[in-house]
Amino acid sequence: MTKGKKWVLEKHFQGMPKRSDMKIVEFDIPPIKDGSVLLEAVYLSLDPYMRPYTATMPEGITMIGEQIARVIESKNTEFPLGTNVLTHAGWVSHSVSDGKNLTKIPPYPKGVPLSLALGTLGxxxxxxxxxxxxxxxxxxxxxxxxxxxxxxxxxxxxxxxxxxxxxxxxxxxxxxxxxxxxxxxxxxxxxxxxxxxxxxxxxxxxxxxxxxxxxxxxxxxxxxxxxxxxxxxxxxxxxxxxxxxxxxxxxxxxxxxxxxxxxxxxxxxxxxSYRDRYPEWIQRNIQWINEGKLKYKEHVTKGFDNMFDAFMGLFSGANTGKAVVEV
Amino acid sequence: MTKGKKWVLEKHFQGMPKRSDMKIVEFDIPPIKDGSVLLEAVYLSLDPYMRPYTATMPEGITMIGEQIARVIESKNTEFPLGTNVLTHAGWVSHSVSDGKNLTKIPPYPKGVPLSLALGTLGxxxxxxxxxxxxxxxxxxxxxxxxxxxxxxxxxxxxxxxxxxxxxxxxxxxxxxxxxxxxxxxxxxxxxxxxxxxxxxxxxxxxxxxxxxxxxxxxxxxxxxxxxxxxxxxxxxxxxxxxxxxxxxxxxxxxxxxxxxxxxxxxxxxxxxSYRDRYPEWIQRNIQWINEGKLKYKEHVTKGFDNMFDAFMGLFSGANTGKAVVEV
Structure with a gap:
């Protein structure tokens, strides 16, 4: 049985977040049931909202956030092996889902990286x-x-x-x-x-x-x-x-x-609050990217264990463009 | 030749307006030219906006404000003697106009007082x-x-x-x-x-x-x-x-x-900024008044010389409903 990793919010941030407010916890990845999929994080998103939103959430939660994950085991025909999805599983390396809160990422035009699903196309x-x-x-x-x-x-x-x-x-x-x-x-x-x-x-x-x-x-x-x-x-x-x-x-x-x-x-x-309009906006942004009107930049940090440092980059100004962690 | 009176803003208000910031000045009412009318104030409006708006206007101006006035001399066929109009002539007892910035007050239904042109119908x-x-x-x-x-x-x-x-x-x-x-x-x-x-x-x-x-x-x-x-x-x-x-x-x-x-x-x-919609809103308010849905109250102070005291009532909370001065 493989182990998964997650970042736990041990203590509410007071002022600037501190490394000691969080810890990395290993967990056993459970076997999946019929109808479920096992997901492995590919890119994790880092966004400023994570700071204020966690202020009213209980301590001890898995840190919140969106990620691009890949289906690495599937008992759900809607999400076959290898499907790329968006999930709000938080700062976790592996997660299990019944598919209800997953969004499939459609194939992008040539040259448009998958990670944009967390940025300009996300x-x-x-x-x-x-x-x-x-x-x-x-x-x-x-x-x-x-x-x-x-x-x-x-x-x-x-x-x-x-x-x-x-x-x-x-x-x-x-x-x-x-x-x-x-x-x-x-x-x-x-x-x-x-x-x-x-x-x-x-x-x-x-x-x-x-x-x-x-x-x-x-x-x-x-x-x-x-x-x-x-x-x-x-x-x-x-x-x-x-x-x-x-x-x-x-x-x-x-x-x-x-x-x-x-x-x-x-x-x-x-x-x-306007999720129903995402498909329209994604199409529009893809078109603008294809026309060369809308450029993008990503600030990619490698390694799940570096999530916290990448997060701090949002506040120190270290990032240009969209901050993501590549697992 | 009759004399007119006006309230002059001698000094910008500092903090709460003081009586000494203003003075009443008499002036000669000039003879009117062809195309003009002589107006006599009937009701003068007192509104909170007068306080902040005058802060950026020069000292020495006639105090700003709207009034209901009556045509008491006319050389303009559009505004015959006795016509009731709205004018932004300020805190003055008499004013001369070529008619361009006057708004005729239409006859109101029975029981609706003329002064409402400064309140619920203004x-x-x-x-x-x-x-x-x-x-x-x-x-x-x-x-x-x-x-x-x-x-x-x-x-x-x-x-x-x-x-x-x-x-x-x-x-x-x-x-x-x-x-x-x-x-x-x-x-x-x-x-x-x-x-x-x-x-x-x-x-x-x-x-x-x-x-x-x-x-x-x-x-x-x-x-x-x-x-x-x-x-x-x-x-x-x-x-x-x-x-x-x-x-x-x-x-x-x-x-x-x-x-x-x-x-x-x-x-x-x-x-x-939405003057073009006033006629629609006035009709709607008249209808609501007629249906008994929209009631009104006026706080009427008598005498042009009491304008300042009536104005101060806005800040002391002395007024209930619309504050007007009846000349």
Whole structure:
């Protein structure tokens, strides 16, 4: 009997996650029943949401997350041996499923890697579509600001906004990331860590105000962007990575007055509420990739035992593009 | 030659407006030219927006505001003697207009007072329609919270939400106001000044969360409501009267995380951006008044010289319903 491995959340994270908050546990892989399949992880996803979502979950759980897995034993005709699936099994090397919560990954066009099912063709890509196209609904010539722009979601947002005819301004956390954003066609890209005066910078690159803000970071940064919105601006609140590790609530100037005087709409969203639209968005993203309009980058860490280090890369800014672990 | 009177904003308000920030100035009413009319104020409106909007206007201006005026001299065939109009002439007893920015007030059904053109059949009534029906879009059985519920906008919001089949919870600033809200059919009404624990109160009257929040007050109160929203809740940000007189920005816990986790939409709006829809909303409100579904209350102060005192009533909570001055 082979052993499986899983990452257990021993203690709730306090502030920045610590290695000692988690442990790797070995377990016996059970024999599968009729109707079930045994899955082996191929790529595991690392996403910022894992930090806030686990805060209200019990200690001792297997760390949450999505993965691309392969069927290595099957007693379910729907999922024959070798089928690639998406599963929310968490940070585990092996899992058993009755197939109900598995999503088959369709064959991708030549040259498109399987791992994109966790990135541009997965949840982050869906998030970019819903948040930008549905919530922000940018019009040709409008100004779009993206924070966390070199992340899995942000880079897709910026590229889509750009080929939809917008002026796109991205913020990321290193010179390398800024260079990449410019390669992707962003009109302006800045390193938020070294920028002297965010307010002045926004006023200079968006003198008539920002029409759409795709917000991956929250916090004070986002309040400064909000103060530079144009009338009838739209904000897609996607993530707040800048505050996920705070141990007490960040205090910021009240925004009600700004929302009213500028007639701004802020919409918080979780793309999983729109699963029924994933097939449409996946097709659209595949088409954009084929047309060369939508590029992607992955930050691949090798080895299941390195999950925690890869996770920390989300907060330290070590990752460019989509962070995955290859088993 | 008759003299006119106007209220001049001598100094920007700092904190709570002071009588010495304003002065009454007499002026000569000029003879009118061909195509013009001379207007005499009949009812002048007092609205919270006057406080924040003047902050960015130059000192020395005539105080801003809308009024119902009557044509007392006419050289414009479109506006014969005796015509009742709405004008944004400000806090003035007499004004001259070429007719371009005047809105004729149509005859109302019997029993409906002319002054409602500044209240339920005017800007506040339009605000209630747009903010509640368009932004909040409450469904039958949903929970709607209204702050500033005994004000010109809030009472209409609550009544409309009620006859649209919602559970309506109102907050106002005195026992008399609470009693009136209950008479109007609010399911729950509270005096926010004496309530012990807003958070606990909201949890007890809306155990499954608040679907719609019509926000007239902003500030900490509104953040507590936000924390009690249901998934996919909608917030119409209409006013922030609780902070209009603050001299420094109120600091509040950042809300990005709440917006995301609960998938909330917050929309700031100014109803004047939707003027083309006023005729539709006025007809609808008249119909609701005729059907007895939409009641109204006015707080009438007599005398042009009492404008300032009536204005202060907005902030002290002295007014119930729509505040107007009758000349």
């Amino acid at each position: 949840m982050p890509g869906m998030t970019a579509n819903y948040g930008l196209v549905d919530i922000c609904a940018p019009k040709v010539g409008e100004v779009v600001v993206v924070s966390g722009a070199a992340g899995a979601v942000g880079n897709a947002v910026g590229q889509i906004a750009k080929f939809k005819g917008c002026k796109v301004i991205g913020f990321a956390g290193s010179e390398e990331k800024v260079t990449w954003l410019k390669e992707l066609g962003f009109d302006e890209a800045f390193n938020y860590k070294t920028i002297k005066d965010l307010d002045a910078t926004l006023k200079s690159v968006a003198p008539n105000g920002i029409d759409c803000y795709f917000d991956n970071v929250g916090g004070e940064f986002s309040n400064t962007v909000l103060n530079n919105m144009a009338r009838l601006g739209r904000v897609a609140c996607c993530g707040a990575i800048s505050v996920y590790n705070d141990t007490k609530p960040l205090m910021l100037p009240a925004i009600h007055g700004t929302l009213i005087s500028k007639e701004i709409t802020m919409t918080g969203f979780r793309v999983v | 800007m506040p009534g339009m605000t209630a329609n747009y903010g509640l029906v368009d932004i909040c879009a409450p469904k039958v059985g949903e929970v709607v919270v209204v702050s500033g519920a005994a004000g010109a906008v809030g009472n209409a919001v609550g009544q409309i939400a009620k006859f649209k089949g919602c559970k309506v919870i109102g907050f106002a600033g005195s026992e008399e106001k609470v009693t009136w809200l209950k008479e109007l059919g609010f399911d729950e009404a509270f005096n926010y000044k004496t309530i012990k624990d807003l958070d606990a109160t909201l949890k007890s009257v809306a155990p499954n969360g608040i679907d719609c929040y019509f926000d007239n007050v902003g500030g900490e109160f509104s953040n507590t409501v936000l924390n009690n929203m249901a998934r996919l809740g909608r917030v119409a940000c209409c006013g922030a009267i609780s902070v209009y007189n603050d001299t420094k920005p109120l600091m509040l816990p950042a809300i990005h995380g709440t917006l995301i986790s609960k998938e909330i939409t917050m929309t700031g709006f100014r109803v004047v």
